[in-house]
Amino acid sequence: xxxxxxxxxxxxxxxxxxxxxxxxxxxxxxxxxxxxxxxxxxxxxxxxxxxxxxxxxxxxxxxxxxxxxxxxxxxxxxxxxxxxxxxxxxxxxxxxxxxxxxxxxxxxxxxxxxxxxxxxxxxxxxxxxxxxxxxxxxxxxxxxxxxxxxxxxxxxxxxxxxxxxxxxxxxxxxxxxxxxxxxxxxxxxxxxxxxxxxxxxxxxxxxxxxxxxxxxxxxxxxxxxxxxxxxxxxxxxxxxxxxxxxxxxxxxxxxxxxxxxxxxxxxxxxxxxxxxxxxxxxxxxxxxxxxxxxxxxxxxxxxxxxxxxxxxxxxxxxxxxxxxxxxxxxxxxxxxxxxxxxxxxxxxxxxxxxxxxxxxxxxxxxxxxxxxxxxxxxxxxxxxxxxxxxxxxxx
Ligand code: PLP
Numbered sequence: 001x002x003x004x005x006x007x008x009x010x011x012x013x014x015x016x017x018x019x020x021x022x023x024x025x026x027x028x029x030x031x032x033x034x035x036x037x038x039x040x041x042x043x044x045x046x047x048x049x050x051x052x053x054x055x056x057x058x059x060x061x062x063x064x065x066x067x068x069x070x071x072x073x074x075x076x077x078x079x080x081x082x083x084x085x086x087x088x089x090x091x092x093x094x095x096x097x098x099x100x101x102x103x104x105x106x107x108x109x110x111x112x113x114x115x116x117x118x119x120x121x122x123x124x125x126x127x128x129x130x131x132x133x134x135x136x137x138x139x140x141x142x143x144x145x146x147x148x149x150x151x152x153x154x155x156x157x158x159x160x161x162x163x164x165x166x167x168x169x170x171x172x173x174x175x176x177x178x179x180x181x182x183x184x185x186x187x188x189x190x191x192x193x194x195x196x197x198x199x200x201x202x203x204x205x206x207x208x209x210x211x212x213x214x215x216x217x218x219x220x221x222x223x224x225x226x227x228x229x230x231x232x233x234x235x236x237x238x239x240x241x242x243x244x245x246x247x248x249x250x251x252x253x254x255x256x257x258x259x260x261x262x263x264x265x266x267x268x269x270x271x272x273x274x275x276x277x278x279x280x281x282x283x284x285x286x287x288x289x290x291x292x293x294x295x296x297x298x299x300x301x302x303x304x305x306x307x308x309x310x311x312x313x314x315x316x317x318x319x320x321x322x323x324x325x326x327x328x329x330x331x332x333x334x335x336x337x338x339x340x341x342x343x344x345x346x347x348x349x350x351x352x353x354x355x356x357x358x359x360x361x362x363x364x365x366x367x368x369x370x371x372x373x374x375x376x377x378x379x380x381x382x383x384x385x386x387x388x389x390x391x392x393x394x395x
Contacts, residue, residue: 009137016040019356026354036383038371039356041181041332043249045302045374051248054296058289067292071285074275075102075257079291083257086298091230095261101274102286104254106217106243107134108278110175113213113239113258114142115277116270117172121145126166126174128158129364130335132181132215144172151365156185156326156335160194167202173211173239174199176231179218179330182363182370184311186226186329189234196235209237209265217243217256218331220301223308226329236263239270244294246331249302255290307332310373313380321384321391332374335360339394343369349393353386 019039027035058067074080080097087093103109114125123144127135129151139146149166152159163174176195178187195212203210214231219242222228232238243256260271311328319325324337336357338346343359347369350357360368373380 037356047249050297054293079295082295101258105256109241112277116273118142118144123172124170133362156183157191169206175213177215183335184328184333192234212238220247222330232261334371
């Protein structure tokens, strides 16, 4: 009647979604102000003013087909030219319009890239824990196997030895995500240098290039003046999967891109396979209006200062209460060690206090919880009483 595999996928709701729904129900009982929902990564900072201005200008000045019609499957040429110029100016990327493929956000960028790279069921895609849980679904869809590298719980960078052990003759790609969901850490230049050296050596050993897929929806959400690193400068066989969902607070608009730089091995072949994968999955083209909107807003972001304020507030207060927090340098998540071994049991105790936090087991990192701080700062302040009661249960 229906695919059992897809049926299973459709009937499992994620822990995050379940918590979010629970929060909505609880709000109706105890009042919205008494529920502290830190479950979901839905940007709360408004999109910058340039988004509305760009939409209004486009609607006022263009004909319908130039707003709502199909674009080329890879995206509008002028948009991709603008993106290339921006990346060259900002990161000295040395790319052209022909290196970009516009997509419906990071999820589409990743599913298309994986579908384009995977040759057969023996292929392996390496995930570095902690990782965005949907990666396992995307890899499954591409017909490859998931190989998980255990987390580096000291630094939350990359455990090089563990990565080396995870690689085999079947390794096709490694997915990296920095700034990271859920740990909030940002990979250093040193980390990229070491990963690049290892991947280069392993590629030579196994006789085919291992691609690095850099999933970067949080690229510009970075703190303490840390530099934004352009990953292909460290490792040429990098494919960037980007999205404007977080940086411009546009998750419902579904807009992003894949960048396959000319320096990547078999760049043109991979690009053509990306076009084929997008076609096979029925994407047709990325939303036309929002391709044009992001072109007009290049280099802009939502007010990251709000997230920075929340980050400091939460990190400082929770650390003082005795929580063991991973220092967050990017994205909008605080990663906290569970005071008991089972993070699910800890999150359940939190839930009784109407504190909704996500156990990180599905992120490949048992013993930790994720607190999403893209929320109203007042809610964070109101939540401290509950956080205090929670930690008191462990002293
Ligand atoms: N990758 C990571 C690490 C994410 O956190 C998310 C969304 O939360 C995505 C990809 C998917 O983003 P998009 O909304 O652009 O598909």
